[in-house]
Amino acid sequence: MNVCMAPCPVVFDLDGTLIDSAPDIHACVNAVLREFHVPPLTLDQVRSFIGGGVELLWKKIVAATHTDPGKQQDMLAAFMARYHTATSLTRLFPNVEETLGILADRGHPLGICTNKPLRPTEAILDHFGIRALFGHIIGGDSLAEKKPDPAPLRAALAGLGAHPEAPQAVFVGDSEFDAACAAAVPVPFVIYSHGYRQTPIDQLPHLAAFDDFTALLGLIETASVSA
Ligand SMILES: O=C(O)COP(=O)(O)O
Numbered sequence: 001m002n003v004c005m006a007p008c009p010v011v012f013d014l015d016g017t018l019i020d021s022a023p024d025i026h027a028c029v030n031a032v033l034r035e036f037h038v039p040p041l042t043l044d045q046v047r048s049f050i051g052g053g054v055e056l057l058w059k060k061i062v063a064a065t066h067t068d069p070g071k072q073q074d075m076l077a078a079f080m081a082r083y084h085t086a087t088s089l090t091r092l093f094p095n096v097e098e099t100l101g102i103l104a105d106r107g108h109p110l111g112i113c114t115n116k117p118l119r120p121t122e123a124i125l126d127h128f129g130i131r132a133l134f135g136h137i138i139g140g141d142s143l144a145e146k147k148p149d150p151a152p153l154r155a156a157l158a159g160l161g162a163h164p165e166a167p168q169a170v171f172v173g174d175s176e177f178d179a180a181c182a183a184a185v186p187v188p189f190v191i192y193s194h195g196y197r198q199t200p201i202d203q204l205p206h207l208a209a210f211d212d213f214t215a216l217l218g219l220i221e222t223a224s225v226s227a
């Protein structure tokens with residue numbers, strides 16, 4: 001057993017983990033669908049398409065709406081033009097801000113590894129005034145690879161000073177993409193149960209699950225000593 005001597009780095013996923021952004025993404029998607037004369041999707045449909053980044057989101061939207069796949073790139077471009085200003089319907093999940101503050105006060109280097117593109121990522125972190133808490137931020141377009149590829153999480157961990165071969169760190173996420181990415185690094189994975197996952201939690205590899213951010217503090221200390 002390796003015990004983390006210093007407070008270990010903690011990397012967070014964004015959509016469905018720190019923020020409930022599905023209502024803003026849903027509104028942007030439907031604005032674009034309206035522009036292209038395509039019937040709207042429900043919030044549940046759009047939420048179920050989030051996790052793999054914007055290209056996969058639009059691939060799923062085009063398939064679900066039986067739209068000509070030739071329009072996908074133009075729809076994605078119209079979506080991107082709106083995405084970084086879409087903040088008004090997004091909320092931090094309960095107790096996120098307090099928990100991040102306590103982890104930072106305890107000396108944990110904090111990072112973000114999201115499949116959301118960097119521009120809307122930084123915009124929403126600025127909107128909530130929490131961007132400065134994160135020492136390293138990797139967006140869905142920061143590298144050629146996206147989660148579940150391990151490269152983005154490895155880059156986030158390296159940016160926080162974790163050992164490249166044996167990172168003593170914790171990744172906190174909500175989805176299949178996060179679970180597979182953490183397993184591929186490998187790094188202990190802690191899953192937020194109120195996120196956007198489509199698979200039962202017990203079918204995803206994870207060290208621990210939590211349904212309230214106040215419970216995360218204890219889990220991080222446990223995860224860091226068992227890493
Ligand atoms: O933008 C997405 O599809 C997912 O973003 P996430 O990696 O923060 O969950």
Ligand SMILES: [Mg+2]
Pocket residue numbers: 013014015016017051173174175195196
């Ligand atoms: Mg997520």
